[in-house]
Amino acid sequence: MPHPWRVDAREGAAIQEALRRRVRLADELGEVRRIAGMDVGFRDGGATACAAVTCLSWPGLRLEESHCVYRGVEMPYIPGLLSFRELPAVLDALAALSAPPELILCDGQGIAHPRRLGIAAHLGVLTGLPTIGAAKSRLVGEHGPVGRERGARAPLLDGAERLGTVLRTRTGVRPLYVSPGHRLDCDTACEWVLACCTRYRLPEPTHAADRLASRGRC
DNA sequence: GCGACAG
DNA sequence: ATCTTGTCGC
Numbered sequence: 369m370p371h372p373w374r375v376d377a378r379e380g381a382a383i384q385e386a387l388r389r390r391v392r393l394a395d396e397l398g399e400v401r402r403i404a405g406m407d408v409g410f411r412d413g414g415a416t417a418c419a420a421v422t423c424l425s426w427p428g429l430r431l432e433e434s435h436c437v438y439r440g441v442e443m444p445y446i447p448g449l450l451s452f453r454e455l456p457a458v459l460d461a462l463a464a465l466s467a468p469p470e471l472i473l474c475d476g477q478g479i480a481h482p483r484r485l486g487i488a489a490h491l492g493v494l495t496g497l498p499t500i501g502a503a504k505s506r507l508v509g510e511h512g513p514v515g516r517e518r519g520a521r522a523p524l525l526d527g528a529e530r531l532g533t534v535l536r537t538r539t540g541v542r543p544l545y546v547s548p549g550h551r552l553d554c555d556t557a558c559e560w561v562l563a564c565c566t567r568y569r570l571p572e573p574t575h576a577a578d579r580l581a582s583r584g585r586c
Numbered sequence: 587g588c589g590a591c592a593g
Numbered sequence: 594a595t596c597t598t599g600t601c602g603c
Contacts (some may be wrong), residue, residue, distance in 0.1 A: 408593075410594055417594095445594070447591040454593075476592045486592065507592045540603090545592080582594090 373456050374442050380449045384485040390493045391479065396551040397471065397498055398536040400426045403564065404469035405573025406461070406491075408454040409581035410441065417441050419457030420580035422573050423469055429564065435464040447507070450476055451487040460489065468497060473564065473573045477501045478557065479511055480509050480524055498545020499549030500557045501532070502571055506545055509525045514543050519562060523554075533558040537565035544569065581583035 371383050405422045406574075416438055423433040437460040437572075443453040477486025478501030485493075488501030509524040509531045518539045524532040524547065532547025532554055548557040564571035570578060 388603085410593090411591090413596095414594075445593060450592055481592080501592085503592050505592065507590095 373452050375452055377446060377449065380446075380452055381483060384481075384483040384490075384548060387490065387493050388483055388485045391484065391489050391549075392551050393479070393542070393553050394550055394551070395553055395556050397556070399578040400470040402426060402432065402467070402469040402471075403429075403560075403573050404462070404465070404472045405475075405571065406458050406472065407475040407574060407577040407581045408457060409578075411434070411438075412489050415441055416456065417457045417463040418581050419454065420577040421458065421465065422576040422580065423465055424499040424573050424576070426470075429440070429566060431576055432582060433465060434576065435461045437461040438465070448482050451485070451490040455491060455494070459494070462495065468495075470498065471560065472497055472499045472549075473561070473571045474499055474549060475505050475570075475574050475578065477507050477545065478532065478549035480507060480545055480547035482508055484531075486547065486549070488547070488549030490549075496550075498551040500552065500560060501545075501547045502561050502574060503545040503547075504542070504570075508533075508555050509545075516540060518565075521558065530554055535561060537562060537571075538569050539571045
């Protein structure tokens with residue numbers, strides 16, 4: 369069932385508490401042929417959102433399709449409620465794809481969230497598709513040091529609970545905060561992100577969407 | 587009350 | 594996220 373997108377902190381948290389029960393963290397990936405990436409940029413001083421969705425082949429990571437959708441922004445940015453601000457436009461862009469992807473890489477957290485429903489988990493539950501969260505910075509969780517080389521990692525923890533992995537995707541760059549969104553586990557999420565990071569700090573699908581949503585032509 | 591806080 | 598040129602480094 370759909371839910372409102374314009375919410376205050378209390379209502380947003382209540383919706384997240386209800387949706388988190390639908391998140392599945394067991395590996396359910398079938399054959400992966402296309403991996404989607406998504407990101408949202410803002411224009412007009414934050415009044416308009418531009419959601420970009422890309423679809424790349426697997427293996428090969430060749431760009432096969434991309435879509436951009438503009439939409440008026442209805443929610444301010446509130447830590448913990450990012451998905452309410454960005455998903456409406458992302459869902460529209462995703463609907464424009466010629467076929468659903470087998471996996472979606474998101475710019476933000478998966479379950480590494482106060483209520484375990486970051487934007488990737490939220491998107492996974494709403495679409496039913498496998499999703500992964502790959503964020504550029506931390507929202508919640510603690511971790512030890514991460515080696516400087518590509519592939520080095522440290523578990524992201526909240527006490528004894530495993531939330532994801534802090535992963536160095538390129539030697540010398542700041543690590544990414546990787547966590548499962550829906551239908552896969554922490555280790556599988558980490559492997560897919562690393563496999564998709566061939567040229568940049570961000571996975572290729574996300575990087576391509578990032579370009580379109582910010583300075584690209586949509 | 588104070589600090590933290592995805593994009 | 595966004596406002597913004599040049600600059601340090603591999």
